[in-house]
Amino acid sequence: AQSVTQLDSHVSVSEGTPVLLRCNYSSSYSPSLFWYVQHPNKGLQLLLKYTSAATLVKGINGFEAEFKKSETSFHLTKPSAHMSDAAEYFCVVSESGNTPLVFGKGTRLSVIA
Amino acid sequence: NAGVTQTPKFRILKIGQSMTLQCTQDMNHNYMYWYRQDPGMGLKLIYYSVGAGITDKGEVPNGYNVSRSTTEDFPLRLELAAPSQTSVYFCASSYSDRGLGEQYFGPGTRLTVT
Known part of the structure; x- marks a missing residue:
């Protein structure tokens, strides 16, 4: 069965410093990630997705993620x-087209001026 | 394009009441979904639909019903509301299969059952 673990429930960074939000997944197959x-009181918006092409994925607003199978x-x-x-921020995994998306519990990112 | 719209934005229900959460999308997507989001948790899939007239249960379907008579609309019905159904409900749609296609989310309905 597929699952996803977001390792931090809250991350706080200063403006202008790097951001790292961690996500580990479990899947029996080659997953889509x-x-x-989700901004306050808004719906979710896709930042980026990995679907077995390049392992380094670039998304919107300067974000990127790297798929590391090992x-x-x-x-x-x-x-x-x-x-x-x-x-x-939510990390999400899907094993295949026939399985629903599985969401992590989310990481709240705070940015300090 | 308005995208995915949901009504109402907020609702307070008494225990045992029923209501319908409305969801409409104008992107001609075949796939539509209902999720609930509880505090500190990710989203859980309640029901989904792969096209008009076809619906199926997700991870947490108990206490809910859906219908899909048109491509655009996917209402979620709560019968006999219970406090455990207090949550934020999101409707979403996608143009392709769940595992591969980006899902577009509505702004959510915040429901409180007291």
Whole structure:
């Protein structure tokens, strides 16, 4: 069965410093992996997705993630945090087209001025 | 394009009441989904639909019902509301299969059952 673990429930960074949000997954097959962002009182928006092409995936707003099969990880990074990045971030896994998406519990990112 | 719209934004129900959460998308997506989000948790799939007239249960379907008579609309019905159904409900749609296609989310409905 597939599962996803977000290793930090809350991450706090200063504006202009790097962001690292960690995600490990478990899957019996070659999974598809996603990062979604949720700003306060909003729906979720796709940041980026990995679907067995390039292992380094670039997304919107300067975010990127690297798929590491040997470590079963899909960490989200950004070189320089902006205040507007403050939000909840969800790592999501799907094993195949016939299985539903499985969401992590989320990581709340705070950005300090 | 309005994308995915949900009504109402907020609702308070008494125990035992029923209501319908409305969801409409204008992107001609075949796939539509209902999720619930509880505090500190990720989203859990309640029901999904792969096209008009076809629905199926997700991970947490008990206490809910859905229908899909048109491509655009996917209402979620709560019968006999219980406090355990207090949550934020999100509707989503996608143009392709669940595992591969980006899902587009509505703004959510915040439901409180007291």
